Amino acid sequence: MTLLRGALAALAILATGLAGIMFVTSGRADSGPEPQLPAIAYTTTTPAPSPVPSAARKRSSPTAKPSAALAAERRRAKLRRLESMIRWRTSTAHGTPNAGSLSGGVRLPREGVHFFTWDPVLWKRLNRSARLHTTDRLARLILRVAREHAREHPGAPRIAVGDLSRKGGGSFDASHGVLGEFGGPGTLGHVSHQNGLDADIYYPRRDRLERAPGSLRQIDRKLAQDLVDRFVAAGAQFVFVGPGTGLTGPAGIVQPTPRHDDHLHVRLAPSAR
Numbered sequence: 001m002t003l004l005r006g007a008l009a010a011l012a013i014l015a016t017g018l019a020g021i022m023f024v025t026s027g028r029a030d031s032g033p034e035p036q037l038p039a040i041a042y043t044t045t046t047p048a049p050s051p052v053p054s055a056a057r058k059r060s061s062p063t064a065k066p067s068a069a070l071a072a073e074r075r076r077a078k079l080r081r082l083e084s085m086i087r088w089r090t091s092t093a094h095g096t097p098n099a100g101s102l103s104g105g106v107r108l109p110r111e112g113v114h115f116f117t118w119d120p121v122l123w124k125r126l127n128r129s130a131r132l133h134t135t136d137r138l139a140r141l142i143l144r145v146a147r148e149h150a151r152e153h154p155g156a157p158r159i160a161v162g163d164l165s166r167k168g169g170g171s172f173d174a175s176h177g178v179l180g181e182f183g184g185p186g187t188l189g190h191v192s193h194q195n196g197l198d199a200d201i202y203y204p205r206r207d208r209l210e211r212a213p214g215s216l217r218q219i220d221r222k223l224a225q226d227l228v229d230r231f232v233a234a235g236a237q238f239v240f241v242g243p244g245t246g247l248t249g250p251a252g253i254v255q256p257t258p259r260h261d262d263h264l265h266v267r268l269a270p271s272a273r
């Protein structure tokens, strides 16, 4: 009995084994078409693009500009806009630079594409608008010299415009602010700058920072001389320069004058337009 049961069990195992072999064999021997594999998504369809935020797309786009260049471009556009907002009109300089007034004055913006302004009282970048009124003639001259200076000297700092005149001109003495000199506390205001024919331009610095120079050593002599030459060529009546600067020009026009070691002072003749 036991023997028979064992034999039956052995037969059953054998049968199962044979069936397995037969199944494998029949599979191998099958000459029909290969069974179709189930389609796999990645081989037959393109995956849908995952949503990318537009900012990220911009950054990764090969045509996108680096953000620094983009920021510089925006800044330039802003400065151009400031210059385009100048209210141009014909100005009249009355009296003399030391006792005069200004009508129809033009106000320069606090900065432009090729210039920034310097507050000589607070001794910091960007002068107050109340100190930036002048004749249309001098305003145009400053913009032109700044533009041509920049074109001739790529990489030079923008020119630093100090005080021009007050709105309507008139006295610009120490009651309107005591002028700093080389950053130190000064004691004086302007004697002139009363009728829109005077402009202070701080010398460019060797380190190219947009600041007034703090000492003679900080002045970029080459760039400073270029500015003197341009104002002379543009027809300035006088260009006052600091005795310590070594800046030169035609005698009678370029005049070494005390208290001008950090800036030059351009004066236009009253009659010329």
Ligand SMILES: [Zn+2]
Pocket (backbone or CB within 6 Å): 190, 193, 198, 199, 200, 265
């Ligand atoms: Zn001056």
